[in-house]
Amino acid sequence: MLKKSKNIINMNKITLKYLKILITQIILLLVLVSCDIDTNPDDISFNTQNSLSVIIISSDISIGSNKIKFAILNIEGNPIINQETKFKGFISPLEDPKSKNPISFKWEPWPNAGGVYQSIIDLNSSGYWKITVLYEEDKNLTGEAIIQVNETPQTPGVGKIPPKIHTKTISKELSLDSITSDIKPKSELYKSDFYNVLGTKPIVINFSTPSFCKSGSCSPIIENIKKLSEEFQENIEFIHVEIYDNLKEIKSSGNINLGKISQPVKIWRLPSEPWTFLIDSSGKIVSKHEGYVEYENLRKIVSNLK
Template sequence: MRSPSRRSVVCCAALAALAAGAAACGSQDEEETTPAALAMPTAKAQDFPSTTGRSLADLQSMIPEGPVLSPTVSLVERGTSRVGFGLFDTARKQLGGAPVALYLSRTDGSSLRGPFPARSESLTVKPQFRSRQTAQDPDAANHVYVADLAFPSRGSWAVTAVARLDGRLVRTSPTAMRVGRTGSGPPQVGDRAPRVHTPTFEDVAGDLESIDTRVPPLRSLHDTDLADVLGKEPVVLVFATPQLCQSRVCGPVVDVAAQVQQRAGDDVRFVHMEIYRDNDLSKGFRPQVAAYRLPTEPWTFVIDRRGIVRERFEGAFSVAELERAVERVR
């Protein structure tokens, strides 16, 4: 079994920074556990500079450099792709509550596009769906910025964020992103999901801790073998390891899935798949992870009743995002 790639390490480091920074934004008191409590201003394109007749160099000359951009995704495709990210100051404290937009350009600064307004998505769930890891982890992420970027072609593109902080615009340095597959990657939207067996509560004779590092483990996410329902019923397949996650967002992702599962009821099957053999980092990836060709964790796939991937999320996502994806396959 292969070990995590350098890309995995780099992406996980950015995600870990996102998680660590999120803790600096506010407390985890009970009165702050609803998505509404963490809602942040929605950016509007008209509040940011136009790209008409401008290059990235022009944008840089107009706006002083300030925060640091940390994407939470490692793979993007040609066309519209969801890009999650965090913004940090030089002390690595996450910046939240600010209107933000992203700009795209070639790595040489040409073909500037944007602004693409970002939204802040809450990772918070109702108290009954919060794992012990998430509740007790001061570094657990509680929100992520998300923007839908239109990548016009494959190749290398640069992403720059512009934020309004304290009444003035500031920007990040460009962050390079590779658009399009480089070799074999995870199933894309429109691909048929690989059929693999996933261990169930019955398979392990009730020993949920052997197939779920969440505390407490959730039987509801281990009642279904993916191979039994794929191509017959809609499925939400979550690859995550709450206890061993390098990115610190696996716990919140599984919590989100648990909350959405209750609302979806029996219309959609939910499956949680751990990452490492015997829940031991030293033993490498489980075969299901290899079958889905995952370079990072966590990953979530929303699959329709024909077995086709209709949405996929790399890294963190909100209850609202998953609910919207589930509605499309019910």
């Protein structure tokens, strides 16, 4: 029995090893797309000859309305930027490809001249679904991506009251540089514990790690949030939560692999970073956003938060 348990443990370690390699490759590709850096198609396992590559960025997809973000690469492996009018899209259950419905999507610019496409898609059942993209400039070019749809969201859902969590604040015991990796932090984002504020006033809470971000979008989104806090901080609480709990150890060693995920991130079951949640004064989530959100789009939502 002991030998069997050891074999299972070894198998789990091997599985985790290859999962980490795959995740690292995907993250690297996303960073290249967001920064508009050319990529080599021979290095992209998602790409096939005479086809587009559709890279799904959203990681928490469930029954109901979903904002799904994705990048589209051409046959050379380069991102196709800001050409939403030249694409047609469809979605269908994987087991029933004939039952396809059209989807529309728009371009969302990201910093460094990059960006992603996003589509609001209503999904009525769990399981695997297929997104198909047709490039009308060349109708021989199509791309497909498979998404997994869960019964319920992994992260706290819109319209729900999220789990109460304690967030780190500046104190005699905790200096600002010990609770955020932001190189130019705004102290107002670390003055209130989320646990004490929830249900008393509107909240914008962001989970990110500006200095150690794997997606490359943490710093841009936190800059947008800092800018918004200057305009709305009188009526809205702005809170930043660092992804890692042991920043001093990471900084002194220079080894991000030593990072320990913070308890709030675990409790909210966040599968990626960054995430931004907007919560009304009753404590319910009004909207949530994975990855980067353009300043004007975010400001529009924040200005209506009550």
